[in-house]
Amino acid sequence: MDVMPLLLLVAGSAVIAAAGRRVPVPAPLLLVAVGLAVSYVPGVPDYTLDPHIVLPLLLPPLLHTAATDSSYLDLRAQLRPVALLSVGYVLFATFVVGWAAYLIVPGLPLTAALVLGAVVAPPDAVAATAVARRVGLPSRITTILQGESLVNDATAITAFRVALAAAVGEGATWAGGITEFLIAAVGGVGVGLVLMVPLQWLRTHLREALLQNTLSLLIPFVAYAVAEQLHASGVLAVVVVALCLGHRAWQVDFATRLQEEAVWKMVAFVLESAVFALIGLQLPVVLRGLGGYEGADVARYAVAVFLVVAVARFVWVYPATFLPRLSARVRAREGDLSWKGPFVIGWAGMRGVVSLAIAFSIPLTVHGGEPFPERDLLLFLTFTTVIGTLVVQGVTLPPLIRLLQFPAHDVQARTLAEANAQAQASRAAEQRLDDLLADERDALPAPLVDRLRTVLERRRNAVWERLGQVNPVTGESADDTYRRLSREMIGTEREVFVRLRDGRHIDDEMLRTLLRRLDLEEAAAYRETA
Incomplete structure (x- = not known):
């Protein structure tokens, strides 16, 4: 097995993502753009997006990091808008986009069009979290977007399975689809709640931070795999476990929390970078199957589907936001609400790698042995919709938020x-x-x-x-000055220890012990500012 393409993907995407932190272009968009450009460089191998890798191996840790960074209490307070978006909107988008694609693309069966609708329906958890973190949205909007993106993949995957069953000739029915959705949802939540008990017990009884972090890395994969084996929603199982464990993270010892935070930050950085780069690198793979289509026609279809996806979100968001407020109890609980928040939520519906992964899982043939209708075109329309939402909405969202002038924290x-x-x-x-x-x-x-x-x-x-008051010369508070002087003193001690090691007065093992003691003191002296 040639591992060089994988190493190049991880290393290259990490370098680009790091560079994206120093330029005004958001890192996810820079990664997609570079991926698009690199995909046509001679000698670059094809990076085919395998749904059997993305869904069980990439999606669980990304969902886990997003869920543990979320607030269980905030999500519970915003349960209604989150549910309306993560379930109601996804089903609405599935039917609207599917029906529109059926009307736009000549000869496309309605069942295949609904497959496309389910594929492009869910906004992406990674994209939503990355954008919200970058632009500093108000906390309520950020909570709603994060909550939606955590749960909507489960709705979309279930809707996709139902639509796909009808498309390949398995005779799916509305009643069967609703039943499957309920079983997947209830089962996923149930698996998460059941797993939470032994996992939390292990987290509070294991005394080795190294074992704790090994367990932490395994948790999202275990939750996803167990739920999928029981034909429940692996997505919901991962989210429920992560929310519960994150809510009780205070019960774990400090060494585990410090290591766990560092480990998961690294994992999230690497995976998010690779995921966005992979999106751009899919272009040759997607275009290769479009040889039989006219360029003008597929371009028209792509623009039309993108516009339907963008408009359908606003069509859902505003009624879903303001109709419940006809109730006096809802108005009293939520207070005044302007049009700005729903507008940002409507515009923040970026799609991502989950849509592409689901699209690549469309089978080549139906049950009769005939080719799946317009499979290559569905892949292309999914790809252009993902790229369109990331580029158009992702680029314009930060200036839009600045233009709307939300109250500062x-x-x-x-x-x-x-x-x-x-x-x-x-x-x-x-x-x-x-x-x-x-x-x-x-x-x-x-x-x-x-x-x-x-x-x-x-x-x-x-x-x-x-x-x-602050220091009139430096602008620092007394606490800031204390931290700075403490750091200078620790730095001086560190230099002396290294000099003593280099002079053979102490060995490396003693140096590591002394440096770790200084590291812990420095960590205790400084609060996180990022």
């Missing part, structure tokens, strides 16, 4: 809330320390007791200092 209010929370926690910790010191078994020398109290006091005062 209230940094002062958030800092005040953080300071109040820290003050309550510090008071509780101080009382606990007094209780412990009252027991003679916990007796400590006075300097160590003072050190405990000093660390607690600094942690309590650090947030309040961000609300106070």
